[in-house]
Amino acid sequence: xxxxxxxxxxxxxxxxxxxxxxxxxxxxxxxxxxxxxxxxxxxxxxxxxxxxxxxxxxxxxxxxxxxxxxxxxxxxxxxxxxxxxxxxxxxxxxxxxxxxxxxxxxxxxxxxxxxxxxxxxxxxxxxxxxxxxxxxxxxxxxxxxxxxxxxxxxxxxxxxxxxxxxxxxxxxxxxxxxxxxxxxxxxxxxxxxxxxxxxxxxxxxxxxxxxxxxxxxxxxxxxxxxxxxxxxxxxxxxxxxxxxxxxxxxxxxxxxxxxxxxxxxxxxxxxxxxxxxxxxxxxxxxxxxxxxxxxxxxxxxxxxxxxxxxxxxxxxxxxxxxxxxxxxxxxxxxxxxxxxxxxxxxxxxxxxxxxxxxxxxxxxxxxxxxxxxxxxxxxxxxxxxxxxxxxxxxxxxxxxxxxxxxxxxxxxxxxxxxxxxxxxxxxxxxxxxxxxxxxxxxxxxxxxxxxxxxxxxxxxxxxxxxxxxxxxxxxxxxxxxxxxxxxxxxxxxxxxxxxxxxxxxxxxxxxxxxxxxxxxxxxxxxxxxxxxxxxxxxxxxxxxxxxxxxxxxxxxxxxxxxxxxxxxxxxxxxxxxxxxxxxxxxxxxxxxxxxxxxxxxxxxxxxxxxxxxxxxxxxxxxxxxxxxxxxxxxxxxxxxxxxxxxxxxxxxxxxxxxxxxxxxxxxxxxxxxxxxxxxxxxxxxxxxxxxxxxxxxxxxxxxxxxxxxxxxxxxxxxxxxxxxxxxxxxxxxxxxxxxxxxxxxxxxxxxxxxxxxxxxxxxxxxxxxxxxxx
Ligand SMILES: CC(C)[C@H](C(=O)O)[C@@H](O)C(=O)O
Ligand code: SF4
Numbered sequence: 211x212x213x214x215x216x217x218x219x220x221x222x223x224x225x226x227x228x229x230x231x232x233x234x235x236x237x238x239x240x241x242x243x244x245x246x247x248x249x250x251x252x253x254x255x256x257x258x259x260x261x262x263x264x265x266x267x268x269x270x271x272x273x274x275x276x277x278x279x280x281x282x283x284x285x286x287x288x289x290x291x292x293x294x295x296x297x298x299x300x301x302x303x304x305x306x307x308x309x310x311x312x313x314x315x316x317x318x319x320x321x322x323x324x325x326x327x328x329x330x331x332x333x334x335x336x337x338x339x340x341x342x343x344x345x346x347x348x349x350x351x352x353x354x355x356x357x358x359x360x361x362x363x364x365x366x367x368x369x370x371x372x373x374x375x376x377x378x379x380x381x382x383x384x385x386x387x388x389x390x391x392x393x394x395x396x397x398x399x400x401x402x403x404x405x406x407x408x409x410x411x412x413x414x415x416x417x418x419x420x421x422x423x424x425x426x427x428x429x430x431x432x433x434x435x436x437x438x439x440x441x442x443x444x445x446x447x448x449x450x451x452x453x454x455x456x457x458x459x460x461x462x463x464x465x466x467x468x469x470x471x472x473x474x475x476x477x478x479x480x481x482x483x484x485x486x487x488x489x490x491x492x493x494x495x496x497x498x499x500x501x502x503x504x505x506x507x508x509x510x511x512x513x514x515x516x517x518x519x520x521x522x523x524x525x526x527x528x529x530x531x532x533x534x535x536x537x538x539x540x541x542x543x544x545x546x547x548x549x550x551x552x553x554x555x556x557x558x559x560x561x562x563x564x565x566x567x568x569x570x571x572x573x574x575x576x577x578x579x580x581x582x583x584x585x586x587x588x589x590x591x592x593x594x595x596x597x598x599x600x601x602x603x604x605x606x607x608x609x610x611x612x613x614x615x616x617x618x619x620x621x622x623x624x625x626x627x628x629x630x631x632x633x634x635x636x637x638x639x640x641x642x643x644x645x646x647x648x649x650x651x652x653x654x655x656x657x658x659x660x661x662x663x664x665x666x667x668x669x670x671x672x673x674x675x676x677x678x679x680x681x682x683x684x685x686x687x688x689x690x691x692x693x694x695x696x697x698x699x700x701x702x703x704x705x706x707x708x709x710x711x712x713x714x715x716x717x718x719x720x721x722x723x724x725x726x727x728x729x730x731x732x733x734x735x736x737x738x739x740x741x742x743x744x745x746x747x748x749x750x751x752x753x754x755x756x757x758x759x760x761x762x763x764x765x766x767x768x769x770x771x772x773x774x775x776x777x778x779x780x781x782x783x784x785x786x787x788x789x790x791x792x793x794x795x796x797x798x799x800x801x802x803x804x805x806x807x808x809x810x811x812x813x814x815x816x817x818x819x820x821x822x823x824x825x826x827x828x829x830x831x832x833x834x835x836x837x838x839x840x841x842x843x844x845x846x847x848x849x850x851x852x853x854x855x856x857x858x859x860x861x862x863x864x865x866x867x868x869x870x871x872x873x874x875x876x877x878x879x880x881x882x883x884x885x886x887x888x889x890x891x892x893x894x895x896x897x898x899x900x901x902x903x904x905x906x907x908x909x910x911x912x913x914x915x916x917x918x919x920x921x922x923x924x925x926x927x928x929x930x931x932x933x934x935x936x937x938x939x940x941x942x943x944x945x946x947x948x949x950x951x952x953x954x955x956x957x958x959x960x961x962x963x964x965x966x967x968x969x970x971x972x973x974x975x976x977x978x979x980x981x982x983x984x
Contacts, residue, residue, distance in 0.1 A: 328604020
């Protein structure tokens, strides 16, 4: 019996719907997570939480861990143990803590001695761990990378890492649908990195806030998977929760033969391909925001300032404050020029460089290295360049490049050929810029101090960075080399039927939902009781001094710089809060001009920021931990980075979006006058010290309920464990390739399978063709 006709859906709508475990009346969703990537920086506190609560990892078979941020990229020829190899104490402790945790919780781990080790966002796709139509999370903002496969992939904070480890779910809300359509042919020397830098230049770093971006159009369809990953990787820099590209033949060809993808000849493969190809947005699906870009308008692009939106074609000149309309942007420009040591009007190609970094989860894949090698072949790095580094994204990328002789091309030209890791993308390891040094970088963030305190970053594509290394200045790659074909284009096609037929009745779904609870379960049983909650301090009313700040786009690197992320604890970070702004450069002496060093703001409980996009950038939960440790429990701003916004709630804090400029200014005036204000969450109102209303505010019902009652999410989710089990049984029936048999086989435990009746219908009521023999 055919069911009611559904309105057209987007790719995001479909993937989201297929992962709903439970929906509350206020639209809060418990979403199932298929794939969880773990690294050393954002996991120690999560494992500690599990241990303290006596919980286990629910799906070790769907969890994959590696070390990437902290590790040195020096030669591993003499590697014996992590303990002996990593010299820096805190980095060593963090990596060793992960090694202990993966052993204790029995997780698959690619350590330093494993050729598959690399940056999380490179190894997931490389292994076929990342699959189309899945939900993928990691305690890392660039998890958006995996959206290139048509996965819903997003960064989470450490509390959410713990939540996923314990429950394999996340509590979330549906985001808006945004479409960025790029049509036409890319010009010579223009690559996917230029596309995404150009897009962020147009939409701004808050342009995608609250939305999931689908990248589409002929220019995107023509890109290889690796190029699509570079684009989705930086959707977080455009403020989006995630970026996605609909799976197509290029996706399928990329996945063939990957160790953890379904085997190409298996019955699961064709079934999976049909499901994947059916995920593309339906004709007429509704997008809340649409941006259209003509590929011919995109030039080789570089950043000039300290935000990824500060971009310009390489043929341009450094902009000045007069080029911007509003005061916030004029101020941001002045501040950026000062930090970057640049003068408005200087031609970009006349800016000399000190260092060149080709690496990071944006651009350290084999095609990136091939592209850069084409430019440097037979040439030499300019004499003014103190250091030029190539850091492959994984051990496998490194081997592949060596097999193709790329390492030789780079070293002959004067580049260093390093081991895989995050390296100088954020400088948590020894690869950093010295104060004042200027770097051409293929990474994704040019925030103040990102690659080292006082360091100056210019973002660009691998071929542009290669050109810059040869010229010694920011350079236009088109002057150095003729355009050449995309190295990944032209893969053979296979015939697949993308058609999804709707057959069967609603009872079929009911049958699945009614499967006996004693169906053989593969999950690690959790020892804690249902509904057990560690609890959080309650938040009802908060009264205190509010520190005023009027800077736009305060990123989490500024809230807490990388050197303080090497902790395995949540506490004691208050002294590191806003470190680069709070202390004089290179010393422990306070800068008296910084607001938190002034009375009465040393005792602030609230922060009022009149600039937009507070907490953008990295997923580090260390940012709310540092604020909390300082004493700040509430941040008021016109808009927030999504992950930071989430992370604050998980720590019993209240971020308040006040979009009414007049109201925000009223609050800021009280803050500037050094008067206390009162935030009354129960009645959703902000008052001055006399009790007069300054503004009302909105807050999601579920979040308010948790804060006012001091409830922690994991405890709440544990009480829905039966619904999670039901979803897992259905998942095995409908998407059998998602149970991570590959990993357990590695552990010598054989494949993971849940007994479930063969009723292969998605949450959307759709049957996937090519049913299996069960
Ligand atoms: C350390 C980690 C939390 C962080 C992120 O979330 O992005 C890092 O990868 C970064 O790029 O800043
Ligand atoms: S952005 Fe840089 S630091 Fe963050 S995961 Fe990617 S490579 Fe690592």
